[in-house]
Amino acid sequence: MTQLIAMQGGYRLLPFRFMRLGGQSSREILVTTDTGEYIFLSEEQLRALVDRQLRPGTALYKDLLARHFIYEPDGHDPLPEMAAQYLSRKDFLKQGPALHLFVTTLRCNHTCQYCQVSRAPLGGAGHDMSEMDARHAVSRMFESSSDVLTVEFQGGEPLLAFPRIRQIVEEVVERNSREKRNVQFVITSTLHHLDESILDFAATHRIQFSTSLDGPAALHNANRPTPTRDAYERTVEGIHRVRARLGTDAVSALTTLTARSLEQPEAIIDEYVRQGLSSISLRPLSPYGFATKSAQRLAYPMARYLAFYHRALDYLLALNSQGTYLVESYTALLLNNVLTPFSSGYVDLRSPLGAGLGALVYNYDGDVYPSDEARMLVEMGEKGLRLGNVQQPLHELLASPAMQLLLASGVAETLPGCNDCALVPYCGSDPIEHYARQGDPVGHRAFSAFCQKNMELLRHLFVLLRDGSEETQRILLSWLSRRSLADVSLPGYRG
Ligand code: SF4
Incomplete structure (x- = not known):
């Protein structure tokens, strides 16, 4: 999992993180943005993206552009939309x-x-x-x-x-x-x-x-x-x-x-x-x-x-x-x-x-x-x-020393392990659990039960969203909207 920002020529990369998902699909890599957008790519596609070899006009190119994985310096400014998305998420x-x-x-x-x-x-x-x-x-x-x-x-x-x-x-x-x-x-x-x-x-x-x-x-x-x-x-x-x-x-x-x-x-x-x-x-x-x-x-x-x-x-x-x-x-x-x-x-x-x-x-x-x-x-x-x-x-x-301690370790995007994890837009920091289990509110994600749980649950959900049957995806959507299955039709799915 690495965060990448391209420095030169052609289209430009916006910040993203990625991880291998496993499962059966050739699109085995999950790529996510800070604003919570995600896409599944094959290794070749990821390489082409990072090497800036993607051809403008292809469906993948347009998709990456629309979801703010890339931008065109002479084109539409993505930052106001990204800022609005980030604001909604927080x-x-x-x-x-x-x-x-x-x-x-x-x-x-x-x-x-x-x-x-x-x-x-x-x-x-x-x-x-x-x-x-x-x-x-x-x-x-x-x-x-x-x-x-x-x-x-x-x-x-x-x-x-x-x-x-x-x-x-x-x-x-x-x-x-x-x-x-x-x-x-x-x-x-x-x-x-x-x-x-x-x-x-x-x-x-x-x-x-x-x-x-x-x-x-x-x-x-x-x-x-x-x-x-x-x-x-x-x-x-x-x-x-x-x-x-x-x-x-x-x-x-x-x-x-x-x-x-x-x-x-x-x-x-x-x-x-x-x-x-x-x-x-x-x-x-x-x-x-x-x-x-x-x-x-x-x-x-x-x-x-x-x-x-x-x-x-x-x-x-x-x-x-x-x-x-x-x-x-x-x-x-x-x-x-x-x-x-x-x-x-x-x-x-x-x-x-x-x-x-x-x-x-x-x-x-x-x-x-x-x-x-x-x-x-x-x-x-x-x-x-x-x-x-x-x-x-x-x-x-809310200004007490205890709150200061928790705030200093309460932003997942800044924590070791989480800062380059593709799942961080959907996860949390939970310094109290780390304080309880590891004696340190920052904690070490390699030994963190919180991380182990969220990593696997989120990974499994993404695999279901990518590989699951239409029926499975309809059920997951019905859970999201707390509606009965009969009321749910599949929209154009992201990813
Ligand atoms: S707690 Fe684990 S799964 Fe969650 S963002 Fe941090 S490293 Fe990723």
Whole structure:
């Protein structure tokens, strides 16, 4: 992978990066621009391009010209269009933090082994957010310049502190009658503690729910122990209650994949189909929140996750082609970054980083963090990523030493390894993950699980976009637009 800029005669090269993709096609090289344009070339074509041997007027020449891989010094100036494209791709930078996570309590009725540092016992004292801190946090949120604000309640189990949720929602609604922002509320919950008053309140304020469903009962209950050993049954009952009261789309689910999950992708996906869910998020276990002993039992190398992902994706594509619509969310985010001129805005896939700039976490004790992962690191004894306290103004939090540290390593295009990677326009920097795994926010991409995951997932997606059947490409497009397959016709495809 190399970045090239031609220096002399004929047409000129604009900056691009390239990598070998593998697969069956003779067009084995992926070439990308900073603005996210891409094309597949054979080695001969790439050589001809770089040696400036391409003949004007050919289809390839016109294509490269139109997509700003090359330009003609006496012709159309490409820079204003490229600048506009770049601006669209980095549009999220114009807005302040849009995602605001309120950790209303650390208490939880589960004893999940992979979550030992971000929960407290059910009856534990001193683990709930105070009324005053909640009020300050709402003020911090409205100091953001973002037009769209998502208020997400997290825990522990946030419904155990429902009066605090009620207070925050009411204050946000009252304040927003003047601010006029586009505000969304989400409660991330096991749904075990739902009652009619909570559902009434959720209906009044159009609150969405996000829950965890790890797969069929045996797997879910093994991953998520409770004293009554019925975590699965209670969560599924909660899904039904939310749907009955608020509508089918009012609840979505996420999976946590432990080592034992990796053996059964089909069973996990079948469970999502059985529950009538339209998306599944097959995210690998993060390195945060483990007790060391649990890590040895539950964690796995990224290569095992990737083998799981490939099997799961094949199964999902087969199901979708048989008429069952089920999107893999992370794949849809990557597709958005590849196939549209805009960033998905997903915090982990941003450059500059999304943590802090796009999202803030207000912890139960009033401290503020750039991400949930940074908060969990503090619970594990690593205090370096705390931005400050809810009583400090937002501009001060975003100028804190922790934020400076992250910003210095949060621009993927400047990081060793990423700076000449053809996938960087679609990827992110995630300095917090590198800080957690490698003790250094810059990190070394050769040993980076984040890089290993995104490199392989993006590579595989590009191979599917190049070599996949028409049916596969139609399914991927339907995921991108979150439309059913019947509504999707293939446009003139890029690449
Ligand atoms: S993290 Fe890896 S895949 Fe992503 S841009 Fe950097 S080198 Fe490329």
